[in-house]
Amino acid sequence: MSKLYLVPTPIGNLDDMTFRAITVLKEVDLILAEDTRTSGKLLKHFDIATHMQSHHMHNEHKMTDRIVQRIKSGETVALISDAGTPAISDPGFLLTRACLENNIDVECLPGATAFVPALVNSGMPNDKFVFEGFLPVKKGRQTRLKLLAEETRTMIFYESPHKLVKTLGHFAEYFGAGRQVSVSRELTKMFEETIRGTATEVLGHYTHKPPKGEIVIVVAGKTK
Numbered sequence: 001m002s003k004l005y006l007v008p009t010p011i012g013n014l015d016d017m018t019f020r021a022i023t024v025l026k027e028v029d030l031i032l033a034e035d036t037r038t039s040g041k042l043l044k045h046f047d048i049a050t051h052m053q054s055h056h057m058h059n060e061h062k063m064t065d066r067i068v069q070r071i072k073s074g075e076t077v078a079l080i081s082d083a084g085t086p087a088i089s090d091p092g093f094l095l096t097r098a099c100l101e102n103n104i105d106v107e108c109l110p111g112a113t114a115f116v117p118a119l120v121n122s123g124m125p126n127d128k129f130v131f132e133g134f135l136p137v138k139k140g141r142q143t144r145l146k147l148l149a150e151e152t153r154t155m156i157f158y159e160s161p162h163k164l165v166k167t168l169g170h171f172a173e174y175f176g177a178g179r180q181v182s183v184s185r186e187l188t189k190m191f192e193e194t195i196r197g198t199a200t201e202v203l204g205h206y207t208h209k210p211p212k213g214e215i216v217i218v219v220a221g222k223t224k
Helices: 019-027 036-045 060-072 093-101 115-120 141-148 161-175 199-208
Strands: 003-006 030-033 052-054 076-080 106-108 129-133 154-159 180-185 193-198 215-219
Touching (some): 003 093, 019 076, 060 093, 115 154, 115 180, 115 215, 154 161, 161 180, 161 215, 193 199
Parallel strands (some): 003 106, 030 052, 030 076
Antiparallel strands (some): 154 215, 180 193
């Protein structure tokens, strides 16, 4: 039966790949990968020989209709990103929406995603939270920060290592120096670490120790 599968891949530790994900990737007709070089290593590790094609933010608009037609013709397709669950700050939403609009069955497998372990081990309330992903780089950043300063739920952000200090400085400025912050870096990898403290304390840590790797920031909501 033709279908689109959204398949999570490990965010670092290959042992986090599920048996079901491996089975699906071996059985589909085509794998859409954000970066075929990165995913090629993963597929080789698990002895997956399925044909692979690039599908990323720069070509997903022009490719979507073509992929939809292939699935409607009877093919099964799996979408993977470089790491984690597709469509979470990665390509996937456009193709998923197009498939649903064309009455194509879409199935998302459970699996790795970076923000869940970062949220849980932050020690902050996780009964209600808001996932913000990456903040606007320039236009709209100040407006977004002013709005989020009033957010009472725990907030989750993704950030690149070379922008972390700047972003932590903005959190201290807009949310207050004493707002609680947790920065998780290199989750599931050899040098995984989580630094917790006030915005000022965490900013001071990374000012003196420039970070490397993938980063998730968890920020406490405003207390009522």
